[in-house]
Amino acid sequence: MRILIALLIAMSFPVYGFSAEKAAANPEGKKVYDGWCAQCHGYKGDADSFTKDVSLPQPRDFTFGTYKFRSTPSGDPPTDEDITKIIRKGNPGTSMPPWTRFTDAEVKAVVEHVKSFAPDTFAMERKPINIGNPPKASKEIIEQGKEQFKIAKCVDCHGKTGRGDGDKGWQDDFKTDWGYGIAPADYTHGWELRNGSTLEDIYRTISVGLSGTPMTSYLDSLPDDKRWALAHFITSLQLTRKLGLALKVGRVESLPSKPNDPAWEKVDYLDLPMGGQLMFDKREFTPVITNVRVRGLYTSKELVILLQWTDKKPNDGSDGKPADSVRIQFPVKKHEGSELPYFFMGTSKAPVNMWQWKASDKEKVFDMTAKGPDKVEPKDKAEATVMATYEDGLYSVVFKKELKSAKDDPVFEIGKFIPFSITAFDGRNGEDGLTKGAVSAWYYLMMEPPTPMQVYVFPPVVALGVLIAGIGLHKSLRKNKKG
Amino acid sequence: MKKVFVSALVVMLLLPVIAFADTKPYEVVDVKDGGSIKGKIKSSGPVTDPVLEIKKDESVCGKSISKHEYLISSANEVKNVLVAVEDADKGKAIPKTDTVIDNLKCEFLPIVAVAYVGGKYIIKNSDPIFHNTSLGIILGEGKKRTVYNLALPNKDQVIEKPVKVPGLQIVQCDAHAWMRSYVYASKNPYAAVTNDKGDFEIKDLLPGKYKVKIWHEGFGEVIKDVEVKAGQAAALDHTFSKK
Numbered sequence: 001m002r003i004l005i006a007l008l009i010a011m012s013f014p015v016y017g018f019s020a021e022k023a024a025a026n027p028e029g030k031k032v033y034d035g036w037c038a039q040c041h042g043y044k045g046d047a048d049s050f051t052k053d054v055s056l057p058q059p060r061d062f063t064f065g066t067y068k069f070r071s072t073p074s075g076d077p078p079t080d081e082d083i084t085k086i087i088r089k090g091n092p093g094t095s096m097p098p099w100t101r102f103t104d105a106e107v108k109a110v111v112e113h114v115k116s117f118a119p120d121t122f123a124m125e126r127k128p129i130n131i132g133n134p135p136k137a138s139k140e141i142i143e144q145g146k147e148q149f150k151i152a153k154c155v156d157c158h159g160k161t162g163r164g165d166g167d168k169g170w171q172d173d174f175k176t177d178w179g180y181g182i183a184p185a186d187y188t189h190g191w192e193l194r195n196g197s198t199l200e201d202i203y204r205t206i207s208v209g210l211s212g213t214p215m216t217s218y219l220d221s222l223p224d225d226k227r228w229a230l231a232h233f234i235t236s237l238q239l240t241r242k243l244g245l246a247l248k249v250g251r252v253e254s255l256p257s258k259p260n261d262p263a264w265e266k267v268d269y270l271d272l273p274m275g276g277q278l279m280f281d282k283r284e285f286t287p288v289i290t291n292v293r294v295r296g297l298y299t300s301k302e303l304v305i306l307l308q309w310t311d312k313k314p315n316d317g318s319d320g321k322p323a324d325s326v327r328i329q330f331p332v333k334k335h336e337g338s339e340l341p342y343f344f345m346g347t348s349k350a351p352v353n354m355w356q357w358k359a360s361d362k363e364k365v366f367d368m369t370a371k372g373p374d375k376v377e378p379k380d381k382a383e384a385t386v387m388a389t390y391e392d393g394l395y396s397v398v399f400k401k402e403l404k405s406a407k408d409d410p411v412f413e414i415g416k417f418i419p420f421s422i423t424a425f426d427g428r429n430g431e432d433g434l435t436k437g438a439v440s441a442w443y444y445l446m447m448e449p450p451t452p453m454q455v456y457v458f459p460p461v462v463a464l465g466v467l468i469a470g471i472g473l474h475k476s477l478r479k480n481k482k483g
Numbered sequence: 484m485k486k487v488f489v490s491a492l493v494v495m496l497l498l499p500v501i502a503f504a505d506t507k508p509y510e511v512v513d514v515k516d517g518g519s520i521k522g523k524i525k526s527s528g529p530v531t532d533p534v535l536e537i538k539k540d541e542s543v544c545g546k547s548i549s550k551h552e553y554l555i556s557s558a559n560e561v562k563n564v565l566v567a568v569e570d571a572d573k574g575k576a577i578p579k580t581d582t583v584i585d586n587l588k589c590e591f592l593p594i595v596a597v598a599y600v601g602g603k604y605i606i607k608n609s610d611p612i613f614h615n616t617s618l619g620i621i622l623g624e625g626k627k628r629t630v631y632n633l634a635l636p637n638k639d640q641v642i643e644k645p646v647k648v649p650g651l652q653i654v655q656c657d658a659h660a661w662m663r664s665y666v667y668a669s670k671n672p673y674a675a676v677t678n679d680k681g682d683f684e685i686k687d688l689l690p691g692k693y694k695v696k697i698w699h700e701g702f703g704e705v706i707k708d709v710e711v712k713a714g715q716a717a718a719l720d721h722t723f724s725k726k
Contacts, residue, residue, distance in 0.1 A: 064622070066629050075631045075644060124647060152636045153613035156658060168539050171660050177619060179626045209632050214657030216615035216634040220642040 029113030032106050037114075040095065045117030047178075055095040056286030057194075058180060062114055065121030066177040066212035069195050071128035074209050074217035077121045079128055083111045093192050093290070129207055129219065134199055135228050137236075145233025148226050152218065154234075162187030162237040164312040165393030170214070172313070172428070177212035183288075183312050184214075186393070190238040192290055197238060203231035241271040241291065246417060246444040249296035255304050256297070259396035260389045264306055267295045272422055274438035279344055280373045284431060287438035289424045292326075298447050303412060304400045305445070307422060314390050315427030316359040323360035325425040325433040326397050329353060332369060334410040335419050340442050343421060344435075345370040353411070355384045357397050358433060362388055365399065373435050417444040509600075509670050510573045517575070517687040518711035520695065520719050524564040524681045526555050527724035530701070535661045537589070543612050544589035548661065551594050552701050560681030561723065563595040565651070565665070565698040568673035568685060568709075575687045577672045581605050582646070584654055584666065586614040586635060591654050591664030595700070597674045598646045598666050606642045608635035615657050616642075618666060620650045627653060651698065665700060684716075697721050 034043060040055070042048040045062035052058050069086060070078040087107055090098035102110070115122045135141060149155055159165035164184040176182050190197035195205045206227050209217035218227055247270040256263040272292045276284035295306040307326055317323030329352040331341045341350035348371040356366040367382035388397040403412060412418060422440045425431035431438075530553040537544045554562035582598035584591060587609045598604060606616050613636045619627030630648045649670045656662040667674055675683040690713045698704045702723035711717050 064626070064628050074629075074633060075647065120648075152634065153658065156613065170657075173660070174657070175625060177627050177629050179624065209634075211629045211632065214615070214617070214632075216617065216632045216657065218634045218636075221634040221636055221640060 026109055026112050026116065028106065029109030029111075029116075032102060032110050033113045036099070037110065045114065051095065054285040056288075057094055058178070059095070061178055062117035064177055064212070065118030067121075068210040068212055070208055070211065071204060072126050072208060073129060073219055074211065077118075077124055077126050079126050080108075080111050080115075081128075083114060084108075087111070091194050093194060129204070131200055131204065132224070134203065134231075135225070137199075137232055141229050141232045142236050143233075144226075145229035145231070145236075148222070148230045149233055152222060152226075152230065154230070157184040157214070158187060159184075159312075159393050161392045161394075162234060163310045163393030165310075174214055182213055186310050186312065187234050187237045188239045189290060189310065191241070197235070199231050199235050202234050203227055206230055206234075239271075239291075239293075241273075242269060243273070244270055246270070246446055247294055247296055249298055249303070249305075249445050249447045251448060251450050252297050252299060255299060255302065255400075258389065259306060259387050259398040260391055264295060264396075267297060267306075269293050269295045270443065272440040272443060274422070274424060274440055277344060277423070277435055277437055277439045280435050282432060282434070282436040284436045284438065286429070287431075288426050288429045289438040292422050292424055292440065294422070294443075294445075296445055296447075298403065298414075301403055302400055303403050303447065304398050305420075307395075307397045307399075307424075309395055309424055310393050311390070311395055311426055311428075312393055313428050314359060314395075316362075317427065318360075321430065322425065322427040322432050323358045324395065324427045325356060325358045325431075325437075326395070327354050327356040327423045327425075328399060328420055329355075329370070329423070330411055330418065330420050332411070334413070335417065340419050342372075343442055344423075344439060345373045345376070347372055348375065353383075355382070355386070355399050356433070357386045357388060357399070359388075359390075359427070412447070414447045415449040417446050419444055507572055509577065511576050512573055512689070514575045514687045514689055516713045518690055518713055519684060519686045519688060519716045520566075520568065520693075520709055520711060521684045521716045522566075522682070522719035522721070524561045524566075524677050524683070524697065524699075524720070525722045526553075526559045526561050526702070527722055528559065529555055530725050537661065539659060540589065540612050543610050544659065548588075548590060550661075551590070554594075554679070556679060556681065558680075560677075560679070561699060561702070562677055562679050562681065563593075563699070564677040564681070564683070564702075565595055565597070565667050565696070566675050566677070566683045566685065566719070567597075567667060567669060567696045567698070568671065568688065568693045569696050570694050571671045571673045571688060574689050575672055577601060577669075581643075582666060583607065584616060584664065586610055586616065586656065586662070589614075589659050589662060591616075591656070591662055593664065593676075595665045595676050596667070597676060598668045599672065600646050600649050600668055600670050602646045604631070604644045604646060604666075606631075606633060606635065606644065608638060608640045611638040613658055614662070617655045617657060618652045619655070620648060621653050632657075667698075695719060699723060701725070 040049050040051045040059035047059045047061035067078040070082050084107055087099050090096050156168055157166040157170045164186040170184055174182050207219045209215050248268050274289050276287040289309055293308045297304050311324055315321050315324050332351045332353050341352050346352035351369055351371045354368045354370055365382040365384045365386045367379040368376050370376045384399045384401045386399050419442045421442050423437045425433050425437040532553045533550040535548050535550055537546055577599045581603040582596050583605045585607045608614050615634045617632040618630040621627055631644055633642050646668050649668045652666045654664040673685050675685050677683045688711045690711050692710050695707045695709050709717050709719050
């Protein structure tokens with residue numbers, strides 16, 4: 001009888017192990033997955049979920065067996081560590097958060113469950129590529145990388161300065177395995193690089209590619225040293241974001257003549273992280289503009305504000321899609337205390353002033369007063385002028401406003417914190433120049449008051465006084481010692 | 484009691500076999516006096532082959548290129564039709580032939596090829612410009628599962644890769660959107676592509692009933708039932724008509 005029971009137990013193993021109901025083999029993984037992952041990735045791993053229409057990138061459909069983020073050569077599935085890494089660290093810039101609440105055993109079980117959605121894929125052998133020791137950064141290696149960037153045709157898709165604006169490499173209909181559109185990465189925005197932005201991350205991405213996308217693998221095409229040189233060059237393109245609350249606007253004698261004037265590069269800046277506008281219809285759940293860099297200068301007569309952001313493909317509205325556009329808003333009333341108008345287009349109690357530039361009307365400022373998204377009134381005469389350029393994937397738009405005396409124009413008072421916020425629109429992404437776009441929070445700009453003359457007179461006088469007194473004290477002390 | 488043991492044992496041994504039925508590996512056996520499948524694929528009428536306009540790397544690729552999708556003779560015989568006996572899980576040894584995919588004048592050649600699981604892809608760039616070669620299992624509705632995506636930045640660059648994933652794949656170059664070809668990675672030796680005269684022949688099949696896939700890029704796919712008898716050639720002709 002014991003033998004029979006033993007046999008029955010033995011029998012039950014193959015039944016569970018090989019049956020179509022794979023989940024039963026890993027109840028722990030299924031439990032965690034169904035509880036925490038399935039809401040986006042689907043109970044069957046097919047990403048059929050409520051969130052698929054409101055996230056960009058969309059949640060991964062695991063049933064394809066295609067994995068973008070791997071440490072393994074093109075054609076091989078990812079290692080368990082690759083999947084674990086994404087679960088633990090999340091995927092920056094996407095809806096995938098880092099999961100720290102699970103134990104290592106739970107994560108392991110989830111990894112097994114995720115793999116069970118594409119059993120064929122994971123039947124293959126998996127071995128990460130050897131990363132080795134990266135060569136040190138140097139001017140020479142970055143130069144070599146720059147050369148390779150052209151030779152290996154990275155430039156075709158990613159553009160001369162790496163903003164993802166390559167003029168002949170990519171088409172609007174670039175598709176992933178999953179059938180949705182994709183654009184080349186912007187190397188200047190390290191925070192947008194899903195596969196990581198460190199030197200090793202870039203090297204790994206160049207080597208093994210991103211499966212399911214047009215990003216191809218160079219492991220067999222370029223020798224190791226050339227891939228490292230490329231990685232060094234690409235890493236060197238990344239912007240250092242300067243985050244903060246306020247922008248210092250310095251006073252100058254004359255203003256840069258163009259939006260792309262090199263003189264701007266020396267001017268202090270502030271980076272504004274952008275997010276989708278989600279409060280009013282039409283909402284933007286899937287914004288692509290993630291950063292606007294702001295600079296400002298003023299003279300005795302004028303204030304200029306430069307806004308710069310990446311757009312991989314410009315739209316002037318002639319191709320049936322909306323025109324690219326940017327808008328800056330200020331409170332209409334002088335800002336006092338801590339209360340600010342509602343962040344998006346104000347309210348009737350606290351209206352905002354908006355200057356908008358559109359790629360379809362390059363030299364015009366659409367000047368409006370807004371008391372809310374549905375109460376926008378154009379002004380008869382624009383109080384600002386505008387100049388714009390688009391170069392190597394970068395929009396540069398300069399608004400210029402005449403400075404009247406502080407009395408006449410209390411909003412733009414020198415030495416005060418002036419609230420402003422930005423909304424930017426990418427026409428290719430269907431952003432309409434109205435409400436569907438990427439918004440910033442309120443920030444402040446301050447026109448630094450010119451340094452008063454006293455500053456140049458008093459400190460030297462005080463310093464001289466201290467010196468004389470010091471000498472006097474020294475002498476009197478020496479006298480006392482002798483005596 | 485003994486009978487119970489025996490039947491339990493039998494069930495136990497059979498269960499994995501049943502569950503694994505669809506992923507059963509191909510079994511090589513000695514095929515003596517096998518049969519063959521032979522036939523001709525035709526079109527109900529002439530179809531004009533599309534001409535593709537080229538707006539990139541014209542110095543190498545030219546200004547336009549024939550798609551080579553509908554290669555139809557004056558007698559309406561169709562070239563480049565894939566014929567595959569997908570459900571043959573037993574038979575002669577798989578050939579040790581490698582499959583060349585060449586990037587030549589901004590076209591993948593051949594347009595339709597058969598590769599064998601266990602063999603190799605030899606991917607070449609014969610052009611002095613960058614190509615990438617991306618192979619993906621066709622999943623329908625414009626979706627696919629990437630098998631390889633390899634960069635070939637230089638002329639005469641050759642990359643060899645093992646054939647691991649079976650199925651019908653589209654080959655694409657992301658740098659040149661019009662470039663495409665097809666590779667059928669076969670688990671068995673029983674697949675063929677029609678010649679200029681629309682003819683194909685698949686030899687040395689074990690006698691039995693098979694489902695045969697007939698596929699063409701433009702015309703689509705049909706599955707036909709064929710019975711192969713020992714020492715005989717089973718006829719399999721098909722005429723596609725353009726929808």
